[in-house]
Amino acid sequence: MLQPQSYAFIRRVTTTSKEKAFQILENKCNVCHNKRNRRRVFTLDNMNPWVDDVYKQVFIKKRMPKGKKIKLTSQEYQDLLTWISATQNNQNGNQL
Numbered sequence: 001m002l003q004p005q006s007y008a009f010i011r012r013v014t015t016t017s018k019e020k021a022f023q024i025l026e027n028k029c030n031v032c033h034n035k036r037n038r039r040r041v042f043t044l045d046n047m048n049p050w051v052d053d054v055y056k057q058v059f060i061k062k063r064m065p066k067g068k069k070i071k072l073t074s075q076e077y078q079d080l081l082t083w084i085s086a087t088q089n090n091q092n093g094n095q096l
C-alpha cells in the first residue's frame with residue numbers, strides 16, 4: 001500500500017521528467033517549429049497529448065529533429081524517453 005507521501009514523490013519525479021523533456025522540445029524542436037511548423041509548437045499544456053506523435057517521429061520513424069543541423073545528445077534521447085514512458089503509463093487518469 002502506497003503512503004500519500006509516495007504519491008507526492010512519484011508526482012515530483014514525473015514532473016521533473018516532463019520539465020526536462022520540455023526544455024529539449026523548446027531548444028531542439030520549437031526553434032524550428034516556431035518558423036516552419038507553427039501548428040506544432042510545444043508547450044507544457046500540449047506536450048502530453050502529443051506524446052505518441054513525438055515518440056513516433058523521434059524514435060520510430062526518426063524524422064525529427066528534421067535536418068542535419070539540430071541533433072539530440074544521447075542524454076536528451078534518454079530524457080525524452082523517460083518522459084514518454086512515464087506519460088504513456090499515465091494516459092488514463094491523472095494528467096501529470
Ligand code: HEC
Pocket residue numbers: 025028029030032033036037040053054057058064065066067070072
Ligand atoms: C529544422 C526544423 C525542425 C526541427 C529541428 C524539428 N522539426 Fe518537427 N517538423 C518540422 C516540419 C517542417 C514539420 C512538418 C512537415 C513534416 O512533417 O515533415 C514537422 C513536423 C513534426 C511533427 C508532426 C509530424 C506528423 O506527420 O504528424 C512532429 C510530431 C514533430 N515535427 C516533432 C518534432 C520533435 C519532437 C522535434 C525535436 C526533437 C522536432 N520535430 C524538430 C520541422 C522541424
